[in-house]
Amino acid sequence: MELRADRLERQLAGEPLRPVYLVAGGEPLLVQEAADAIRARAREEGYTEREVYDAEGSFDWNTLSRGMASLSLFASRRVFDLRLPTGKPGKDGSEAIREYCENPPPDTVLLITAQDWSKAHAGKWSEAIAKAGHFLPIYPLKTHELGDWLQRRLRGRGLVATPDAVQRLADRVEGNLLAAAQEVDKLALLVGTGRGAAAQAIDEAQMEQLVADSSRFDVFKLVDAALAGDAARAVRMLAALRAEGDQVAGLMPMVAKEVLALCALARAAESGNVMSAMRDARVWDSKQAMYRRAIERHPPSRWEAFVAECGAIDRAAKGRGGGDPWLRLERLLAAIADARARGLLAS
Known part of the structure; x- marks a missing residue:
C-alpha cells in the first residue's frame, strides 16, 4: 500500500517486513533516511546479507532476477538494494519488478530507491509494489x-x-x-x-x-521565489548569489527561459487553455499552482515586457547595453513577484 513517510517507523515496528519497498522522491535526505530505517529493521530481523544494484544506463535486469533465484551460502535472509535514480525502470525493469511482486522469493526483501518521482513515473510496476509491499512517495517539504x-x-x-x-x-x-x-x-x-x-x-x-548561515541559493530557487510572489526573498537570494561570485550573464539563461515560458502560458490563459498548455510544456504538478498565480498576477502584455527586459539585462551583463545589470535584474525579479513594483522597470 502507499505509506506516508512520517508513519514508516510505526509501520515497521508493528508488522513483519514486506517483500518489497519503493522509496522515491526528490528530497535525498528524506529518501535516504526512510531507506536506512528499512535496512535497520531488516538487520534486526536477521537479514544479514545485502546486495546492491545500480539500475541505470544499460542495466541487465536479468542480473536481478538471477540473483533473487540463487541461494545464499552465507545467510538465509537477504536484502536486494536496488538504486533506480530516475524512477523509471523501463519496459524490461517494469516486467521484472512485476514478476517479483507476483511471486516474491522467501526470506528476501527488495528495497528500491529513486531520487525522482511524479505521477508520470507511476505505472503497473509501482502499483504491483504497493499491492505486495509498501510504496513511500517522498515529496519536498513546503x-x-x-x-x-x-x-x-x-x-x-x-x-x-x-x-x-x-x-x-x-x-x-x-x-x-x-x-x-x-x-x-x-x-x-x-x-x-x-x-x-x-x-x-x-x-x-x-x-x-x-547556527551558521547554511543557505544554498541557486538560480532555480531564485526564479521560483519571484514567481511565488516573494519579492523580499528573491532580492535576498540574488544578493547572496552575487556575494558567492555568480555573474548576471550566467544567471540570465535560466531567468529568461522561465519568463518566456510564463509569457507563452499567459497568452494561452487568455483562451482558457492554460492547463493544457502547462501539460504540453511539461510543467511539474508541484509547480502548476505557482505558475497559475504568477500568470494571474500579470497580463500577457506585461510578460512580454519582462521578456524584453531579460534581453536588455543580458546585453548589459555582456557590456553591450547600459545600466547596472545587477540592479536591473533585481528590479525585474521584484516586478515579477509584485505587480505594484512594475514601475521599477521604467526607472
Whole structure:
C-alpha cells in the first residue's frame, strides 16, 4: 500500500517486513533516511546479507532476477538494494519488478530507491509494489512545513526551541534539509542532550549565535521565489548569489527561459487553455499552482515586457547595453513577484 513517510517507523515496528519497498522522491535526505530505517529493521530481523544494484544506463535486469533465484551460502535472509535514480525502470525493469511482486522469493526483501518521482513515473510496476509491499512517495517539504519538521528533529535530539528560534533556523537553511539536519546535530553537541522536559528552550538570540548561515541559493530557487510572489526573498537570494561570485550573464539563461515560458502560458490563459498548455510544456504538478498565480498576477502584455527586459539585462551583463545589470535584474525579479513594483522597470 502507499505509506506516508512520517508513519514508516510505526509501520515497521508493528508488522513483519514486506517483500518489497519503493522509496522515491526528490528530497535525498528524506529518501535516504526512510531507506536506512528499512535496512535497520531488516538487520534486526536477521537479514544479514545485502546486495546492491545500480539500475541505470544499460542495466541487465536479468542480473536481478538471477540473483533473487540463487541461494545464499552465507545467510538465509537477504536484502536486494536496488538504486533506480530516475524512477523509471523501463519496459524490461517494469516486467521484472512485476514478476517479483507476483511471486516474491522467501526470506528476501527488495528495497528500491529513486531520487525522482511524479505521477508520470507511476505505472503497473509501482502499483504491483504497493499491492505486495509498501510504496513511500517522498515529496519536498513546503515552506510552511519546514518549521514542524525542524521541531520534530530537534525533539529527536533532546532539544527544545522557541517558535522564533525555529523560524530563525528555517531562514538560515532556506529549505536545504541536509544543511538543516547538520545544524540540528551540531546544536545537540553544542547545547547538550538529555536536559529534561524542564530545560530552557533555545531562544532566537541563542539560535543566531549557534547556527551558521547554511543557505544554498541557486538560480532555480531564485526564479521560483519571484514567481511565488516573494519579492523580499528573491532580492535576498540574488544578493547572496552575487556575494558567492555568480555573474548576471550566467544567471540570465535560466531567468529568461522561465519568463518566456510564463509569457507563452499567459497568452494561452487568455483562451482558457492554460492547463493544457502547462501539460504540453511539461510543467511539474508541484509547480502548476505557482505558475497559475504568477500568470494571474500579470497580463500577457506585461510578460512580454519582462521578456524584453531579460534581453536588455543580458546585453548589459555582456557590456553591450547600459545600466547596472545587477540592479536591473533585481528590479525585474521584484516586478515579477509584485505587480505594484512594475514601475521599477521604467526607472
